Amino acid sequence: MSENHKIYIIGKDTLPERVSVEAGQSLNLTMVVLPGVSCDESLQVELVGQGASVDIGGLYLCQDNERVRLSVDLVHKVGSCRSDQLFKGVVGGSAKAEFSGKITVVQDAQKTQAFQNSHSLLLGESATAQTSPQLEIYADDVQCSHGATVGKLDEDEQFYMRSRGITLTQARFLQVISFVAPVMERIPQGELKDSLMTLIEDAVSKLI
Amino acid sequence: MNDILLKIEDLHASVGDKEILKGINLEIRQGEIHAVMGPNGAGKSTLSAVLAGKPQFQVTSGKITFMGEDLLAMSPEQRSWAGIFLSFQYPVEIPGVSITNFMKTAVNCRREAQGLEPMKAGEFLKLMNEKMNFVKMKTEFAKRDVNVGFSGGEKKRNEIFQMAMLDPVLSILDETDSGLDVDALRIVASGVNALHTPQKASIVITHYQRLLEYIVPDVVHILKDGKIIKTAGRELVAQIEEKGYESFSNE
Numbered sequence: 001m002s003e004n005h006k007i008y009i010i011g012k013d014t015l016p017e018r019v020s021v022e023a024g025q026s027l028n029l030t031m032v033v034l035p036g037v038s039c040d041e042s043l044q045v046e047l048v049g050q051g052a053s054v055d056i057g058g059l060y061l062c063q064d065n066e067r068v069r070l071s072v073d074l075v076h077k078v079g080s081c082r083s084d085q086l087f088k089g090v091v092g093g094s095a096k097a098e099f100s101g102k103i104t105v106v107q108d109a110q111k112t113q114a115f116q117n118s119h120s121l122l123l124g125e126s127a128t129a130q131t132s133p134q135l136e137i138y139a140d141d142v143q144c145s146h147g148a149t150v151g152k153l154d155e156d157e158q159f160y161m162r163s164r165g166i167t168l169t170q171a172r173f174l175q176v177i178s179f180v181a182p183v184m185e186r187i188p189q190g191e192l193k194d195s196l197m198t199l200i201e202d203a204v205s206k207l208i
Numbered sequence: 209m210n211d212i213l214l215k216i217e218d219l220h221a222s223v224g225d226k227e228i229l230k231g232i233n234l235e236i237r238q239g240e241i242h243a244v245m246g247p248n249g250a251g252k253s254t255l256s257a258v259l260a261g262k263p264q265f266q267v268t269s270g271k272i273t274f275m276g277e278d279l280l281a282m283s284p285e286q287r288s289w290a291g292i293f294l295s296f297q298y299p300v301e302i303p304g305v306s307i308t309n310f311m312k313t314a315v316n317c318r319r320e321a322q323g324l325e326p327m328k329a330g331e332f333l334k335l336m337n338e339k340m341n342f343v344k345m346k347t348e349f350a351k352r353d354v355n356v357g358f359s360g361g362e363k364k365r366n367e368i369f370q371m372a373m374l375d376p377v378l379s380i381l382d383e384t385d386s387g388l389d390v391d392a393l394r395i396v397a398s399g400v401n402a403l404h405t406p407q408k409a410s411i412v413i414t415h416y417q418r419l420l421e422y423i424v425p426d427v428v429h430i431l432k433d434g435k436i437i438k439t440a441g442r443e444l445v446a447q448i449e450e451k452g453y454e455s456f457s458n459e
Contacts, residue, residue, distance in 0.1 A: 155263070160300035163260045164314040164370060165288035165321075174313060178304025 004028065005188050007196060011037040021081075023049025030057035030187055032196065033068050035092075035203050042071040047081040057183045058087035061203045062095035062127075071100040074114070078106075079139070082113040088183050089120035090176055091127040092207045100132040101146070107138040116146040121153065121179050123207060172208040177201065210238040213378055213409050214259075214279075219270035221258045227268070228254040230434035236378070239406040243420055243445065244413045246431035247453045252413045253297060255431065256382040259411075260294040261287050274378070288314075289321050291377030295367040295384050302354040307366070310354050311336065311373055318374075339372040343399050360387030368399040379403070379410045385419035397422030417449045430456050 005028040008015045021027045033039060045054055054074065062068050074083055083103070091097045097120060105112045120129035133146040153175050161171040180200065187193045214236040221229040228251045236242055246252050258265050259272070261284035272279040274290060282290065302310065315335075316326040327335075340347050343365045355363050364384055371379055381400065385393055400423055404410060412423055420428075420442075428444040429436045430453065438444065438456050448456075 156300050157302050159260075159262050159284060160296065160302070161310070161314070162284035163288055163294050163296075164310070164374065165285050165318040166310075166314050167285050167317050168283070170313055170317055174302075174305050174309070178302070181304050 005030070007032065007187065007192055009034065009196075009199075010039050010041055015041055015043055017042070018044040018046075020046045020048050021052040021054055024051045025049070026053040026055070028055045028186075030059065030183065030196075031070065032058075032200075033060035033062065033070070034199060035061050035063040035066070035207060038066045038068060040067075040069040042073065045072065045074045045083070046077055047075065047083065048077050050078050050080045052078075052081040054081075054083040054085075055186060056083075056085040057186045058085070058099070059180055059183045059200070060087075060089045060091075060097055060099075061200070061207060062089070062091050062093070062097050063207055064093040064095060066093075066095040068095070068097045069100075070098070071102075073102045074104070076103070076105040076109040076112045076114060076139075079108060079110040079112060081109070083115070084113075085116040085118075086183055086186065087118040087131075088180050089118075089129055090123060090180065090204070090207060091120055091129045092123035094124060094126040096128045096130075098130045098132075100134070102134040103136070103144065103146070105135075105137040105139050105142055105144065109139045110141040112139060112142040112144070114142070114144045118146075118148045119179075120150050121176065122150065123153070123176075169208060173204060176204045176208060180204075210240075210406075212237050212273075213275060215271075215273045217271040217273075219258070219272065220268045221254060221270075222266050222268055223254070223264060228265075228434055229258065232270070232431075232434075232436060234429065234436065236409045236411065238409060240427060241404065241410045241412060241423060241425045243425035243428045243442075244411060244431050244436075245415070245428060245445070245448055245453075248415070250431045251434045252415075252431055253382055256294055256297075256380045256411070256413055259287075259380055260284055260292060285317065286321075288374065288376075289318050293371050293374055293376030293379045295364070295371060295379065295381045297383040297386060299355045299358075299363040299367055301356045301358075303356050305354050306351055307354055308336065308350045311370065314370075315373065335373065339369055342372050342402070343369045344395050345369050361389065361392035364388055364392065364396050365399075368396050372399065372403060375403070377408050379408070380413065381410065381423075382413045383415065384412070385414055385416065393419065394422060417445050420445050432456065 008031045010033045089097045118131040131148040158171045216234040219232040430438040
């Protein structure tokens with residue numbers, strides 16, 4: 001995990017439109033959309049030098065009739081680089097969230113490792129989440145994968161927790177926090193992470 | 209006679225359109241251990257789920273009174289606060305939630321409902337350690353996600369650990385013996401026995417005689433096709449073992 005991890009809170013911080021990552025460098029960022037924000041953000045990332053490494057985390061928490069759209073266009077221009085993206089969305093009310101992630105691996109970018117995962121959790125009956133992964137791979141010696149799911153809170157988990165005296169609200173809180181945890185785990189320990197965690201816990205309490 | 213803890217009167221319950229419990233009557237007093245035995249599909253697990261308040265089951269008629277209160281009017285968490293505990297046949301895995309966090313939330317939700325302050329961290333950890341030792345669970349488990357990657361025996365031990373933490377008045381053990389080897393069965397049974405007091409009661413739901421060699425019941429019921437068709441003393445266990453459930457029919 002890198003020391004120079006950056007956190008972008010959409011609506012407050014400005015996400016760079018385009019980032020190039022040079023040989024041996026690494027880019028580590030987490031973008032966060034908190035409730036109360038509708039947005040359409042896109043990020044373009046190019047890995048232009050061998051050994052470049054990119055870790056992108058994304059978290060979007062939406063409520064009411066918010067519209068959130070995030071897209072990442074990531075290009076492996078040279079070989080022996082790695083990229084790893086993890087997006088998690090919690091969508092309540094009648095909000096609509098969309099994540100689109102495109103990964104391009106050019107013909108000569110051998111030994112590329114590129115991973116992308118996008119998962120969303122629908123809290124409301126009329127909430128919608130859409131995720132469109134797109135992989136364009138022109139090299140043959142690569143390791144690439146993507147995964148996407150859209151789900152709801154598990155009722156068996158809820159009943160198990162409630163049978164131990166955990167209120168339904170607290171059960172839902174634990175479920176949502178554990179759902180977003182893998183994105184938070186990518187952020188190095190420190191004050192920034194702690195204050196983000198507080199923001200997220202407050203947002204989740206309101207969403208559920 | 210001791211006070212009645214639980215009274216079930218003409219209980220009917222369904223899942224979807226299918227009626228599973230077809231008129232259950234049962235009375236449990238303080239200090240008693242009741243065994244509910246019966247073939248697969250008789251409604252044993254439904255009975256335990258209905259007692260704990262699982263939302264997927266609909267009670268279509270009948271009444272359940274627990275310590276004088278209308279149990280059916282309570283949410284699952286309120287039933288837990290009132291002193292009901294269900295040890296699950298298939299304990300649920302909760303990825304991302306550690307046993308410590310899970311139990312802390314459970315203990316403090318109850319304390320809040322009782323108008324108490326959250327338990328102090330030191331006091332809570334001491335209680336956790338004590339109860340984990342009690343069921344011979346390694347303390348490393350405290351950090352692990354609830355039931356994730358646990359063996360069958362570890363899951364059941366975790367159930368009894370939670371029971372020890374919550375100190376219920378009425379424990380319902382749903383097929384606690386399934387998937388256990390003899391050693392795990394002994395640990396689980398001795399845990400249950402050690403938690404039993406003259407003020408409490410247990411319902412042991414089981415298929416086989418095996419667990420009842422370790423947890424000795426006062427009253428034994430046979431549940432078949434959604435009804436209790438026979439109630440007798442512990443001698444009934446041997447009769448079932450000898451003759452099978454087939455030989456018992458609605459009396």
